[in-house]
Amino acid sequence: MKKRTFLKLSSVLMSAPVLAPLTGLAADEKLKNWAGNYTYSTDRLYQAKSLGQVQELVKKYSKLKVLGTRHCFNGIADSVNNLISLRQMDQVIGLDTKARTVTVDANLSYGQLSPYLESKGFALHNLASLPHISVAGACATATHGSGVKNGNLSTIVSGMEIVTAAGEVRTLSRKKDGDTFRAAVVHLGALGVVTKIMLDIVPTYQVRQYVYENLPLAQLKEHFEAIVSSGYSVSLFTDWQKKRINEVWIKSRVSEGAKAVPEFFGAKLATKNLHPIAELSAENCTEQMGKPGPWYDRLPHFKMGFTPSSGKELQSEYFVPRKNAVEAILAIEKLRDHISPHLFISELRTIDADTLWMSPCYKQPSLAIHFTWKQDWASVKKVLPMIEKELAPFAARPHWGKLFTLSAKTLQSRYEKLDDFKKLVKEYDPNGKFRNAFLDSTIYG
Structure with a gap:
């Protein structure tokens, strides 16, 4: 969505009555997601300012979906009937x-x-x-x-x-x-x-972050656990070329007393703030170089004040068991010449296990392999099946809000509590009011 469209839509949402369709769009414009790659299937967007108004809209319509900040890259929040916005419910x-x-x-x-x-x-x-x-x-x-x-x-x-x-x-x-x-x-x-x-x-706590450049892939093979455990939050950025990790971002709590070293498993300490894509300006990235700051101004990669109105990119992400992390990374690295022409950057990061039924990290400490793609879906769509094939031995689970091509049968087989989840859906929504094409194809397909 263009910035002017985003601002127009925001303005309309702030002032229009609850039961009137809201778009704020010109006749030739369609409601799109944050990245601009997905066009929503209806312009019937309603706002709710209170719990009572939410109830009123839910009772009024037989089919609807909630549209949030539109940071999903697929149709998980889409509807061909009605969309509801809770934009003003933000206190x-x-x-x-x-x-x-x-x-x-x-x-x-x-x-x-x-x-x-x-x-x-x-x-x-x-x-x-x-x-x-x-x-x-x-x-x-x-x-x-x-x-x-x-x-x-x-x-x-x-x-x-x-x-x-x-x-x-x-x-x-x-x-x-x-x-x-x-x-x-x-x-x-x-x-x-x-x-x-x-x-x-x-x-509250304080965090500092250091960035290291050019970590040899061989070091990752030998010392993966030590590398990803070297800080409170660690991200590895790579373009999958030259047998190396381009950048290692290590975020540590100040109370942990972490200090910079000139060399980190063969990677060199950066001498200036860096963007995950080294060629881009680090102006909007959170402060590096070990300068302490509040948790919320260091844990994200981008500053709180930086709210892009759109991002010309596509995203995919797959979660594999952390015990298979190195194998999975090496499997993807073999596809480097297929991936790199269409890629801005990949990020590797770890997440602990949880007990939430539909979480990609259900019962397994995980490695997330994230791809930020150039906005060329025709090309990306050809690469994703290659990636999914390489990750198949590890039963990779895709991020629900990002792009993937796994079949419904394969996806469903990787969630052991899916049938129980569908029973709860039936209790809360017996007639499929909140069902849409995405849920039909992935959960019920």
Whole structure:
């Protein structure tokens, strides 16, 4: 979506009545996702400013989906009928310092929440690379930060409020709802409209990050665990060429006392701030060179104040068991000449196991292999099956909100709790109000 379109749409969403379709688009413009690669199938976009208005819309329409910050690259949030926006439901509802939880409206972004928590002396355990995504959207698809001991962003959800297909309000919590809660957190938009989320929080902390350049791939083979465990959050960026990792970003808590060394497993300490794609300016990247700063201004790769209106790229991501990480990396590296012409950069990062049924990290500490592609779907679509074939021995699970070509049968076989999840969907949405083409093809196909 063009910046002017993004601003027009935002303006209309702030002022229009709840039951009027909202677009703010010119006649020749269509509603698109953040990257501009996906065009939504309807311009019937409604806003809700309160729980009551959400219930009203849910009861009114037989088919609808929630449209968040539009950072998905596929049709997981699409509808041919009606879309609902919670853009104005973006407030912090309550902070419980004793229980160490914060309750927020679903559409609050991490960029909004993080400075608030810092001002109160608290923090989140981790953050994604970009801070402008919404809390609800990130948790619904098990988006993640990085770190061998850090679960994805969904793992700190301790409670949620959801409007079912009947317009009823249900509240779920980790303490009282057991399996139902573990099924509902990563819900893929299938259960209803999430309106509030409660998150676990921790005391605030400071982070510093150092970047190293040109890590030999041979060192990764021999010392993978030592490398990815060298900081609180570690990211490896590579273009898969020259038998090396281009950049290693090591983010450490200041309290851990980590210090820079001139050489890190053969990689050299950077002498200036770097972008993950070295040729690009690091102006909007979070501070490096070991300069301490608050958690929310170091854990993302990009600054909180940097909210791109669009990103001309495509993204794919696959999760494999961490025990197979080196094998999986070497399998992909064999495809380097097929991948590189269409690639901006890849990122490798670790995520701890969790117990959330539809999470790609369910019951397995994982390595995420992320691809930021040039916006050429025709070419990328040819490469993805090659990648998926190489990762098949490791039963790779794709990120739900990114691009993949795995068959429904293969995808479903990799989620042992899928049938139980579908039973819960049937309870919350017996007539498929929140079903769409994506869910039909991936979950029910």
